[in-house]
Structure formats: structure tokens, C-alpha cells
Amino acid sequence: MQKKNNGWRSTRMLSTVAAALTLTLSHPAAAATPKDMLVIATMLDEFSTLDPGEVYELMPEEYIANTYDRLIRVDLKDPSHFNGDVAQSWTVSPDGMTFTFHLRPGLKFHSGNPLTADDVAWSIARTVLLDKGAAAVLQGIGLTKDNLQKNVKKIDDATVSITTDRRYAPTFVLNVLGAWPASVVDRKLALDHQQNGDFGNGWLRTHEAGSGAYRLVKWTANESLVLQRNDDYRTPLAIRRIVLRHVPEASGQRLLLENGDADIARNLSPEDLAALTKSGKATAFGVPQATVLYLGLNTKNPTLAKPDVQQAIKWLIDYDGIQSNIVKTIYKVHQTFIPEGFLGVLNDNPYHQDVAKAKALLAKAGVPNGFSVTMDVRSGYPYSEIAQAIQANLAQGGIKLQILPGDNKQTLAKYRARQHDIYIGEWSADYIDPHSNAQGFAWNPDNADSSSYKMLAWRNSWNIPQLTKETDAALAEPSTQKRAQMYEAMQREMLANSPFVILFQRVSQVAMRPGVSGLEVGPINDLVSYRQLKKQ
Amino acid sequence: MNADTPTTPERPAPSPPSPRAAAARRVASGALRWLFTLALTLAGLLVVTFVIGRKVPIDPVLAVVGDRASASAYAAARAQLGLDRPLAVQFLLYARDVLHGNLGLSLLTSNPVLDDIRRVFPATLELATLSTLIGVVVGVPLGVIAAARHNRWIDHVARFVGLIGSSVPVFWLGLMGLLLFYARLHWVAGPGRIDPLYDGMVDTHTGSLLIDSLIAREWDVFFNALSHIALPAAILGYYSVAYLSRMTRSFMLDQLNQEYITTARAKGVPERRVIWVHAFGNIAVPLVTVVALSYSYLLEGSVLTEIVFAWPGIGSYLTGALLNADMNAVLGSTLVIGATFIALNLLTDALYRVLDPRVR
Numbered sequence: 001m002q003k004k005n006n007g008w009r010s011t012r013m014l015s016t017v018a019a020a021l022t023l024t025l026s027h028p029a030a031a032a033t034p035k036d037m038l039v040i041a042t043m044l045d046e047f048s049t050l051d052p053g054e055v056y057e058l059m060p061e062e063y064i065a066n067t068y069d070r071l072i073r074v075d076l077k078d079p080s081h082f083n084g085d086v087a088q089s090w091t092v093s094p095d096g097m098t099f100t101f102h103l104r105p106g107l108k109f110h111s112g113n114p115l116t117a118d119d120v121a122w123s124i125a126r127t128v129l130l131d132k133g134a135a136a137v138l139q140g141i142g143l144t145k146d147n148l149q150k151n152v153k154k155i156d157d158a159t160v161s162i163t164t165d166r167r168y169a170p171t172f173v174l175n176v177l178g179a180w181p182a183s184v185v186d187r188k189l190a191l192d193h194q195q196n197g198d199f200g201n202g203w204l205r206t207h208e209a210g211s212g213a214y215r216l217v218k219w220t221a222n223e224s225l226v227l228q229r230n231d232d233y234r235t236p237l238a239i240r241r242i243v244l245r246h247v248p249e250a251s252g253q254r255l256l257l258e259n260g261d262a263d264i265a266r267n268l269s270p271e272d273l274a275a276l277t278k279s280g281k282a283t284a285f286g287v288p289q290a291t292v293l294y295l296g297l298n299t300k301n302p303t304l305a306k307p308d309v310q311q312a313i314k315w316l317i318d319y320d321g322i323q324s325n326i327v328k329t330i331y332k333v334h335q336t337f338i339p340e341g342f343l344g345v346l347n348d349n350p351y352h353q354d355v356a357k358a359k360a361l362l363a364k365a366g367v368p369n370g371f372s373v374t375m376d377v378r379s380g381y382p383y384s385e386i387a388q389a390i391q392a393n394l395a396q397g398g399i400k401l402q403i404l405p406g407d408n409k410q411t412l413a414k415y416r417a418r419q420h421d422i423y424i425g426e427w428s429a430d431y432i433d434p435h436s437n438a439q440g441f442a443w444n445p446d447n448a449d450s451s452s453y454k455m456l457a458w459r460n461s462w463n464i465p466q467l468t469k470e471t472d473a474a475l476a477e478p479s480t481q482k483r484a485q486m487y488e489a490m491q492r493e494m495l496a497n498s499p500f501v502i503l504f505q506r507v508s509q510v511a512m513r514p515g516v517s518g519l520e521v522g523p524i525n526d527l528v529s530y531r532q533l534k535k536q
Numbered sequence: 537m538n539a540d541t542p543t544t545p546e547r548p549a550p551s552p553p554s555p556r557a558a559a560a561r562r563v564a565s566g567a568l569r570w571l572f573t574l575a576l577t578l579a580g581l582l583v584v585t586f587v588i589g590r591k592v593p594i595d596p597v598l599a600v601v602g603d604r605a606s607a608s609a610y611a612a613a614r615a616q617l618g619l620d621r622p623l624a625v626q627f628l629l630y631a632r633d634v635l636h637g638n639l640g641l642s643l644l645t646s647n648p649v650l651d652d653i654r655r656v657f658p659a660t661l662e663l664a665t666l667s668t669l670i671g672v673v674v675g676v677p678l679g680v681i682a683a684a685r686h687n688r689w690i691d692h693v694a695r696f697v698g699l700i701g702s703s704v705p706v707f708w709l710g711l712m713g714l715l716l717f718y719a720r721l722h723w724v725a726g727p728g729r730i731d732p733l734y735d736g737m738v739d740t741h742t743g744s745l746l747i748d749s750l751i752a753r754e755w756d757v758f759f760n761a762l763s764h765i766a767l768p769a770a771i772l773g774y775y776s777v778a779y780l781s782r783m784t785r786s787f788m789l790d791q792l793n794q795e796y797i798t799t800a801r802a803k804g805v806p807e808r809r810v811i812w813v814h815a816f817g818n819i820a821v822p823l824v825t826v827v828a829l830s831y832s833y834l835l836e837g838s839v840l841t842e843i844v845f846a847w848p849g850i851g852s853y854l855t856g857a858l859l860n861a862d863m864n865a866v867l868g869s870t871l872v873i874g875a876t877f878i879a880l881n882l883l884t885d886a887l888y889r890v891l892d893p894r895v896r
């Protein structure tokens with residue numbers, strides 16, 4: 001009897017477990033995503049703030065670009081042209097220093113507050129006064145805390161003027177004013193949340209006060225970012241809701257895309273991209289990015305300071321081998337400091353692996369048997385893999401390269417303190433004007449340890465008064481054609497002699513499910529637009 | 537005795553304390569001891585983590601202003617973070633804030649650290665609890681049966697399960713699980729805690745999506761959340777099963793070789809009773825310790841599992857914070873994990889008293 005009872009209990013328990021399992025498994029594992037909702041699998045770990053006056057990382061710039069308007073935006077099809085965003089038209093004064101913008105009528109923020117010249121002038125001044133990372137972009141056209149009142153002015157409710165501290169190339173000024181730090185913030189809303197004179201920065205770090213195509217619904221750090229269509233936007237938008245999901249693992253992004261739980265994936269590995277496109281479950285396209293991957297050779301190291309040693313290292317590296325075996329579709333070989341797609345780019349890749357030539361240069365430099373040197377490498381793909389390949393390449397010339405692995409922030413801190421021998425890193429332009437990269441690689445007005453300008457040339461202790469003058473001259477040149485020629489000359493000069501081994505240009509690979517279209521991807525994240533997105 | 541000698545009036549002998557009062561005193565002194573241990577452990581954690589955090593060669597200012605900020609912006613951010621003050625002052629200020637329940641703001645999320653922890657810790661707690669339940673429900677009986685059927689097929693199966701669980705990397709098993717059960721069979725949902733469609737549909741009470749959706753009686757949300765947690769919980773549960781079955785088997789084999797077991801069998805006690813009452817009863821205490829250890833390990837947050845399954849738990853939060861020198865977040869998370877360890881220890885001690893009369 002007892003046995004029978006136990007058996008009945010066991011059977012009942014098993015039945016209950018089976019019923020629960022059946023219920024769970026029979027329930028749809030995932031709900032179908034509606035046609036007007038679009039899910040993007042990407043990485044959101046760069047988000048530390050949502051304030052356009054504070055943002056400086058790539059994905060947050062993309063968020064700002066789609067939630068905030070600005071005066072103008074660069075035309076993706078022709079980077080020398082600009083389209084009005086909140087500005088209907090603009091003029092440049094004869095001295096080339098004052099830019100006057102006339103706003104569109106009837107503009108409104110997401111809050112319903114009207115967007116006026118007051119908001120535009122206040123927003124630009126706000127970024128400069130906040131003096132966070134984004135301020136550096138506006139300081140590039142000479143806007144400082146001291147001259148704001150004089151140089152950024154509301155003329156009337158629909159007109160605003162901005163005056164630079166000296167004459168710059170007009171395309172440069174427009175590129176700066178078309179970048180995210182010049183986003184127009186809802187002044188009234190931000191000031192309503194102001195605390196201790198922070199211009200609403202504390203509140204805007206986690207909220208939004210824009211007038212862009214989409215408005216923020218919810219941001220959960222390292223999890224998701226939900227955007228809702230701005231129904232009052234000046235052009236029709238097909239997608240009602242966009243969800244950006246943080247999926248740190250590339251394989252996870254691929255599986256979500258294959259199963260229809262994501263419509264777009266942004267960080268797939270070359271292998272996943274190839275497999276997906278082959279299976280027909282996604283279409284992919286690549287856009288060269290304004291990011292170059294390079295080696296910085298610290299000239300504080302007397303051996304690395306020798307031009308022949310710098311040249312020898314450039315001739316020892318197997319650029320094509322690393323590209324085809326390691327970085328494949330996500331980087332392309334590019335050896336000049338201005339990325340493809342920019343004004344004045346010199347698409348010239350003269351270096352390839354030539355061990356004999358490199359050995360001759362090392363002998364000429366007085367180190368025929370090579371030397372020992374260290375390289376600080378941030379952990380993770382593709383830096384570690386590229387570093388190992390370079391280690392093998394340099395060994396062919398007798399150079400013993402010791403890799404010092406570290407976290408990104410750790411290696412960067414060492415680089416900024418000029419304590420490295422060789423550093424492998426990336427440089428991304430803030431706006432699509434060649435000056436953004438020229439300032440990084442070819443400008444060093446003060447090579448002292450106490451310098452306030454810690455750009456890349458300074459970090460590698462490369463004292464270049466002549467190139468610095470050329471960078472300043474190109475920045476002031478009003479003729480676009482002549483300006484392009486000046487940058488080409490600088491790139492030739494640096495190819496022949498510089499402590500920078502520029503290896504690759506990043507290519508953004510976007511994979512979309514069939515039926516999804518309209519994602520506009522520019523060379524920088526600030527030029528990624530969701531406005532034309534469609535899903536069938 | 538001299539009659540003139542003054543004598544002290546006799547006092548009544550103190551009556552022995554009532555058993556209830558004695559028990560209350562024991563409980564009070566135990567609680568005080570525990571509070572002291574808790575305070576000391578947390579203070580130690582705070583000091584060690586703070587010093588390590590300030591000495592790591594990572595510049596937290598770069599996480600705030602970026603690589604290209606002007607010298608003035610850099611200096612202002614450094615001062616705002618209080619990094620221009622002496623280390624001792626920084627520590628005292630931080631300790632004062634912690635004592636006032638303020639763990640500061642996270643540099644990486646711009647949220648109060650306490651809010652972040654309220655969000656990420658329940659995600660880990662939910663996953664770890666479910667995984668431990670799987671581990672206990674499957675692993676313990678498997679270990680007992682393996683020991684009882686020593687060197688028979690079920691024992692070989694248990695050992696094989698244990699071996700695989702100790703040698704296969706969790707991220708590989710996670711990816712294979714996703715490929716099979718999500719991508720091929722469509723039995724479970726993919727990475728993440730919930731589908732975007734259901735995100736924000738239930739109010740947060742406990743932070744556990746399963747419990748919150750049950751409270752709200754949102755069955756679609758509940759089943760969606762269940763289908764998301766099923767695979768990561770099963771994967772972590774598998775590792776728990778492997779560990780617990782191995783340990784249970786070992787404890788049981790030790791007990792089954794004892795003389796009291798031979799005596800019980802000689803007296804004709806049914807084998808099921810010998811195993812589940814006599815032997816199992818005696819391994820309960822070490823088993824509780826092992827289960828608590830396994831649970832506390834999972835509560836630290838299994839970073840690799842969280843990455844593979846895009847699970848926003850405390851493991852990936854703490855790792856991200858560490859890599860960016862977000863010290864408020866690191867310290868806050870460490871304190872919470874430390875406090876959880878202590879709470880689990882307390883619970884384990886309490887269970888000892890229930891299970892072992894000698895400890896009472």
C-alpha cells in the first residue's frame with residue numbers, strides 16, 4: 001500500500017513537472033517584432049552620459065545625431081556640401097569670420113517648447129561653458145568662455161550669428177557647427193532642471209531635451225535604449241519605435257539577427273558576416289570609417305627617434321597579410337593619416353613587406369642586428385592579434401618586440417604620459433574635415449612635458465614646428481581646392497618621415513535582415529541617420 | 537562565631553535565569569557578535585578596495601572627459617572627482633558618504649550607484665537562485681544515487697557529468713546552447729532578459745522580472761522572461777549540478793563506509809532509509825556549506841555567462857566599472873557582494889543549528 005502510494009506521488013510530481021515544461025516550451029519563445037518597430041543589436045557600453053555637451057564616444061554621438069537637431073548637417077553624398085537642419089539658410093561675412101544662420105519657422109522641441117535663436121545660441125555657449133570633452137570641438141573655431149557673449153549672438157528670434165576668432169576655411173567652421181557638440185538643447189526644459197548652475201547637465205545625463213527625429217523613451221545603461229518617433233518631425237518617418245539592444249558578444253548578435261529578434265546587427269565578426277550573407281539571412285554593406293589604426297613610435301626612445309629605424313619598421317610590416325588573415329572585412333589597408341572619404345585624402349599605400357630593404361635601413365641606422373623594444377597593446381580583438389603579427393614581422397628584421405598587454409584605459413594613460421616605446425591605437429575624427437586628423441597627427445605647438453596640447457604628435461614627443469605651421473595654414477585656407485592640395489603635401493611628407501606607422505582604416509559593417517533598408521551610415525557615428533529606415 | 541560580630545544580612549540566593557531569558561541573552565550576544573563581524577568585514581573590504589582602486593594604473597578622468605579634452609576640462613573633472621585631494625581625505629569623505637547610505641554616482645552610467653545595483657543585482661540574484669535550485673534538485677540526488685550505486689552505470693554517468701562540468705568552458709557551452717535551443721529548436725528565447733516588446737510592461741517591485749510579472753499577473757511577460765532565463769539558468773545550473781553531485785557523492789561514500797551504516801544494515805533497516813535518513817542526515821551540514829559556497833559564487837555574477845547571454849547582472853557591471861576605474865561602482869558592488877557573502881554565512885550557520893543538534 002505504502003509502495004503504491006509513493007508511486008502515485010512520484011507520478012503526480014512527474015506530471016506536474018512535465019506540465020510546467022510543456023507550458024513553458026509551448027509558449028512562443030519570442031514574440032514577433034511589429035513592422036513599425038526596429039531592433040538594432042549593438043554595443044552600448046560606451047554610454048556614460050546622454051548630454052550632447054558632454055558626450056564624446058562614438059555610439060553616444062549616434063544617439064545624439066538622431067535625437068537632437070543642429071544648425072546644419074554635412075551632406076553624406078558630398079562632404080563639401082551642407083544641408084540645413086534647423087537652419088533654413090546661412091551666409092558668411094566677407095571677412096569669412098561671421099556665419100549668420102536663419103532658422104526654419106515653426107520649429108518645436110519634443111517638449112512642445114518652441115525652438116528659437118535663443119536656444120541655438122544658448123546651446124552652443126552651454127557646451128563651451130560646461131567645458132567637458134565635447135567643448136574641445138567648438139574651441140576649435142576659437143569659441144572660449146571669454147568671447148562667447150561677443151561671438152555667439154541671437155540677432156532676432158529666427159536669426160543667430162557665430163563669429164570665429166580668426167579666419168578658418170568655411171567648410172571647417174561648418175563641419176564644426178554641424179557636429180554633435182553644437183546640438184540644439186531645449187533651453188527652458190534644461191534650465192528647469194538646473195542645479196548649482198550646471199546648465200541642466202546633471203539631468204541631461206540621463207534625459208533628453210532635443211527636437212530630432214526620435215525622442216528618448218528609456219535608457220537602461222548597458223542594456224537598451226528605446227527611441228520613439230517624433231510625430232511632429234518635418235519629414236515623415238516610417239519606423240515608430242527603435243530599440244538599441246546591448247549585445248556584447250558578436251555571436252549573440254548573429255543569432256538574434258538570424259532568428260529575427262534583431263533587424264540590424266552592427267558588430268559582427270568577419271566570419272559571422274560571411275556566413276550570414278552566404279545563407280541569405282541578411283544583407284551586409286561596409287562603409288569606410290574615419291578611424292585609422294596606427295603605431296605610435298615614441299621618439300623619446302633614441303633608437304625609435306631615428307628616421308631610418310622608423311622607415312625600417314614600416315618596411316617590415318606585412319600589411320596585406322594582416323588585413324587578409326586577421327582583420328579581413330572590418331579594416332582596409334590605409335597608410336596616410338587622412339581617412340578615405342575626406343577632403344584631401346591621399347590614397348597612397350607605398351609600404352609593403354620588404355625585409356631586405358628594412359635590414360639595410362637598420363644597418364644604416366647603426367642597429368644592423370636589431371634591438372629590443374616594447375609595445376603597449378590593449379587587450380581584445382583585433383589589437384592583440386595584430387600586435388602578435390607585427391611581433392613576428394619585426395623579428396624578421398631582428399627587432400625583438402615585447403608585447404605589454406593592458407586594458408584600454410591603462411595603456412592610454414601610459415601613452416598620454418609618454419611612457420611607452422610603441423603604442424598601437426586608433427584615432428577617430430570628430431567631424432569629417434581633414435583638420436580633425438591633421439591636428440592629431442601633424443600638430444604639436446608645444447613639445448614640453450607640461451604642454452596643454454596632448455595630441456598624438458606630442459604623445460610621441462615628435463617636435464614638428466614646420467608641420468604645425470602647415471596644419472595651421474591649411475586650416476585657414478579658404479580655397480577648398482588649395483586646401484586639399486596642402487593636406488596631400490602633408491601626407492606625402494609624413495609618409496616619408498614620421499614616427500607614425502599608419503596601418504588600416506576601419507570599415508563599418510552593417511548587417512540587415514531582408515526587407516530592412518534605409519540605414520544611412522557615414523564615416524563617423526555622428527553621421528549615422530535612422531530617418532530613412534524602413535521595414536517591410 | 538562571636539555573637540557580637542555583626543553579620544551581614546543574608547540575601548536570597550539569585551534565582552537561576554529562566555531558560556527563555558538565557559536564550560534571549562544568547563541570541564542578543566550572537567547578534568551583536570554578528571553585527572561586529574559584519575561591520576569589521578565591510579570596513580576591511582572598503583579600505584582594501586578603495587586603496588587598490590586608487591592605485592591601479594587607470595585614469596578615471598579619461599572615462600569622464602575623454603581622450604581629447606582640454607587641460608582645463610581635465611583638471612576640472614579631476615577636481616570634481618576629488619582626485620586632487622590626499623588619498624586619506626578621499627577615503628574619509630567616501631566612508632562618510634557610505635555611512636549616510638550614499639554610494640555616489642557611477643561615472644559610466646551617470647546614475648547613483650545604489651540605483652544601478654538595485655537594477656543589476658536582482659538580475660544576478662534571479663539567475664543564481666534558479667541555477668542553484670537546479671543544482672540542488674538534480675545534483676544532490678544524483679550524488680546520493682551515484683554513491684549508493686558505487687561503480688555502477690549511474691555512478692559513471694554522475695562522474696561523467698561532473699567531469700564535463702569541470703572541464704568545459706562556460707562561454708562555449710553557452711554559445712552551443714544558444715545555437716541548439718534558441719537558433720535551431722526555438723525552444724527558448726535568445727540573449728537578453730526580455731523581448732523589447734515586453735520591456736517596461738510591468739512595474740518594478742523586486743527587480744526580478746519573473747516575480748514582478750507574477751505580481752502584475754502579466755502572463756505573457758512572465759513566460760517571455762522565463763523563456764529568456766531558462767537557458768542561462770540551465771547552463772549555470774549544469775555547473776552547479778556537476779559540482780554538487782561530485783561533492784555529495786564524495787560525502788556519501790565516506791558515510792556509507794562507516795560502521796554505523798553496517799550496523800543499521802545488519803539490523804535490517806531498509807536500504808532506502810539507511811541511505812536517505814542515516815547517511816544523508818549526516819552529510820547535511822557539509823552539504824549546506826557546499827551549496828552556500830556554490831550559491832555565493834554564482835551571486836558574484838558569472839561574467840562570461842552574462843556576456844554570452846547579454847544578461848545585465850552585477851558581474852558585467854563590476855567588470856565594466858573595474859576596467860574604467862569607475863571606483864564608486866566598484867566599491868558599491870564589492871560592498872554588496874561582501875554583504876551577501878556575510879548574509880549567506882549567517883544563513884548557513886543558522887542552518888547548522890537546525891541540522892546538527894551538537895551546534896545548538
